[in-house]
Amino acid sequence: MKFDIFKSITIDILRKYLSGIWLAHNDGRLDSGEGVLSYPTAVLFANCDGYFVAELIGHSSRYNGLDVIKVKTQNIYRYLSQYHDDASDAFFELDAAGHGFKDICFGSALEIEGFEKRFPSIRLFKTFIKGRAGGESSSFLFGDNFRSLHIEECLFVNKREEMYRCKHVKCMFVLKSDVSVPELKAFYSDFLSGENVRCATTGKADSRVKNIAAQLQGLYLSKGVHETTIGKFINDHPEVIHKAFRCKSFLHEKSFKWLESKFEIVEKEIRPDLLVLRDDGFYDIYDLKTAVDAKKSLTNTKSSRRKFIDCVSDGVAQLINYREYFKYEKNAKYALENHGVRVSDPELVLVVGSMDNFSALEVEQAAMMYQKVTIIDYDTLCFMYSSSFEK
Structure with a gap:
């Protein structure tokens, strides 16, 4: 599939879905409980050398549409780890369709402890998956049979020597670049079906602050993100x-x-x-x-x-x-x-x-x-x- 087709189908599906959530919320057909419902403001698209990535970013109490932001082509493992082009210390090998992770903090044993001050969003997570101490590669290894992956509200803490990176993922989709149009639409249909709201999240005010700070950190510490993208995120928040x-x-x-x-x-x-x-x-x-x-x-x-x-x-x-x-x-x-x-x-x-x-x-x-x-x-x-x- 051509990258532009992937972007077009993805943005059309996500905009239609989130518009429906916004209307249901306004009509009183959606109960967010005691939490505040938060909508994404933009989608980052990346062509990662054999893999297509769409990542939702931003937090808004209203749905005002989705901006489209394209980041530079890069290795899929560097996109996820922010440092490295390999997966030699990966936690999981993904070798099928429909992989999914939610509400997990990934990092090595030495990466997670002691970094709450710089990366306060770590405090929001109760589930930690720790690899071996000193591990410095991507958390995921993509096998030959990999087709699709979705990640929701996860944190990736990565390191290179004594430098650390923290990537907060609100919602991300990764698909093999040879995905067909029917396969892509079926993937989104499966993910977005059901009674639970996807792509938009609920949380308390303090979690919103930590999530906004974490996503801003994820932007300015990522390869291929332009100054204008950072400025747009700040203007949206x-x-x-x-x-x-x-x-x-x-x-x-x-x-x-x-x-x-x-x-x-x-x-x-x-x-x-x-x-x-x-x-x-x-x-x-x-x-x-x-x-x-x-x-x-x-x-x-x-x-x-x-x-x-x-x-x-x-x-x-x-x-x-x-x-x-x-x-x-x-x-x-x-x-x-x-x-x-x-x-x-x-x-x-x-x-x-x-x-x-x-x-x-x-x-x-x-x-x-x-x-x-x-x-x-x-x-x-x-x-x-x-x-x-x-x-």
Whole structure:
């Protein structure tokens, strides 16, 4: 089957099903008990070299449709483990059709203990399947006869040397790429039939917070996910910014025409990732990069002349360029009249990297040449968000 056909059939079936759940919920024909019903907001599609993957992400109290996001082609084992291209330490060999797992945390004995602070969603699980200590590969091995798999509300904790990854799966489907149209439709029909609701979940408010943080971590720590996908997820879950940065409002990727500058105007517009409203009515400027997983440090190794690596330098330069835009009267007038935005002495904030490559002292040293630029990593952002709900 062609990948585009897989995407088309999958999105049509999931949208129709979730629309039906939403209507039943509104009509009072669906009882969620004491829990809050949560709908996905998007589907990630990945062509994994012989396997097709569709993964539902996001949490919303309303069903507002499903966005389609395509991630880079990659090995199926790397997609699941986030590090490795093999399954030498797999827990299960999957060699048939209709495999399914739900409400399980997978990880080696040494991976699970002690990581609740960085990955608080671990606390939500009562069932743990632990492989051998030091195991570093995918939890699943796909056999020659594998056809299909569904995973619901599971957590995969993986490691490489002393670096860890945690992937929270709300709902994921994996099928062999030679699946036929009748086989694919039958797979979804079997999964979605019955009295229990699938794809949408119920839970308490604290579990929603942990799940949102876990899914955001899963995105920025995954290979092949673009900055725009991370930004879209954050925009779909505004409470992340509201709680983490203690703000009441922010704007996401608004376009501002560049009308005036003492320099040559090369760009026709600027489009900041986030403009965050301060208590005084003015906005600060934020830029979202990625976790730059391939880099062990956000700075170079020369401590006497420490500098940022290129992607961080580009992010800082972009923020300074945005600040420059608002210094000119015509630009400032356009921003106020078209978006209600006022900027004065803004704080510039770059979100980049993770706990694995962010050294506070090294970042502080490299940032000394810049004025009013703050750099935080994504793990800190998630911690700021989740801890804001703790009493």
